[in-house]
Amino acid sequence: MEHTEQMDEQKERQSNKKKRKKRRKGPPSWVISIYVVISLLLIMALGAGGVYYYVWSNLKPTHAGEALKVTISKGMSASGVAETLEENGIIRNGKIFGYYLKLKNEGSGFQAGDYELQPGMELSAIINKLNAGETIKAETIHFTIPEGYTVQQIADKLSSEGFVDKDTFMSLATGEHDWADAETVRSIPESDAFKVRLEGYLFPETYEMKVGSTEEEIIARMLQETDHKLNSLPEGWQDAIDASGRSLHEVLTIASLVEREVVVDEERPIVASVIYNRLAYPMRLQIDATVQYALDEPKERLLQADLDIDSPYNTYKVDGLPPGPIASPSLASIEAAIFPADTKYLFYVTKKDGSQTHLFAKTYNEHLKNIQLSNKASK
Structure with missing residues (x-):
């Protein structure tokens, strides 16, 4: 009798233990999976939002400020332009702007020169200005070479107007020099008889050039003008020269x-x-x-x-x-x-x-x- 009671008590304890275990059992695994997926999506959304905010904030215009002179060098890459703009405070982040340019397929048409850019400009305004080449107009000089002037007269005139050193100008016009950007000057034969080698090749015209242009730059420009004027002659002029012997x-x-x-x-x-x-x-x-x-x-x-x-x-x-x-x-x-x-x-x-x-x-x-x-x- 006593043994039977002990058995019954043991069974009851085991039954209660099973009930407690049953009560402690968590939600089903599929529910947990949903919780995990939702959590990950929330984390990803927060991460994407953070990235978006970071990019957006770095593409915002900078604080407005006074206009600056910014130089875009010849051959500068789009990333180089972006870096230059960041250094001058025109944009917030050069790397982000560089990616933005790639996304917009911009940058390849940017033109070299000195630009007036202002902190606070919209990105579209910056891009349009660089594409259009709206550079700062350089201070210029103007001079006129009359028709029939000799090189000596040209040198005297430009010297009196303060644009060249006469001796330097005459030295360049008299001596051998590689005028790579000029074509017509290559027709000058080798000779020791010339009084001035470039005589007749500096075209008489009114010129506009940057302040501070060197004697070499002025001569090169005048030689290029000769090329330009010859190319404006009536069609067949080269054939006519050949026919003349x-x-x-x-x-x-x-x-x-x-x-x-x-x-x-x-x-x-x-x-x-x-x-x-x-x-x-x-x-x-x-x-x-x-x-x-x-x-x-x-x-x-x-x-x-x-x-x-x-x-x-x-x-x-x-x-x-x-x-x-x-x-x-x-x-x-x-x-x-x-x-x-x-x-x-x-x-x-x-x-x-x-x-x-x-x-x-x-x-x-x-x-x-x-x-x-x-x-x-x-x-």
Whole structure:
């Protein structure tokens, strides 16, 4: 009896123990899985939100400030531009901005130069400005080179205006130098006879250049202008030079002679034809302007002694053309030298009636008569 009671008590304890275990058992595993997934999503959402906030905050405009001069160097990458903008306080974060540019497919069109940018600008405004190349307009100088000027006259003029050192300018124009960005200057032949190597190759024009431009930069710009002007000539000009049997250097030399001999544009092709006719005859050119160029100082009136000076530029004593141009020819003179008039003229004399035109002749006797007519007109 007592044993039976003990058994019953033991069974009851075991039953209670099982009930307690049952009560302590947690939620099902699938519920726990849902809890875990939700928790992870919340963590990811918070993380993504943090990243988004970080990116957004770094793409916001900076605090407004005074405009700054920011230099974008030639060849600078988009990331380099971004770094420069951050260093100047125009944007908040260069790396984030760099990624933003890649996302927007921007940066490859940014143009080099000095920009006025202001802290507080919208990113779109910065990008548009760099793409458009809206650089700060540099302070500039202006100078005009008249047609028919020699290199010496050009140097004197620019020196008097404070733009160049005359000796440096003349040294560059006289000596050998690699003008890599200029094409026409390569036609200059090797010669020890030149008075000034670049004579005739510095185009007479009005120029605008940055303040502080060096003598080398000014000369290079003028040489490039010669290239530009030649490319504006009527189609076929290069073929016409080839057909003439003359080099470009010789044609520019003829153009410079025309420039110094002619005032009225309509006569330029006619005077060019006289030069070609005398060269073909052959006859010495006997052009006073070449003697003036050979002299140390030009004279108002040449004397017989001047015509006898020993110089490769003195066309009263040497056959053919002088070694090179004697001045900077205008485009009109260059075109006349390339496309001369078709005439038989061998002589011309200036009318002394103030018209600055000429009388032309095919023979020496006709020329003598024209000289008499010119002298009568002056009385």
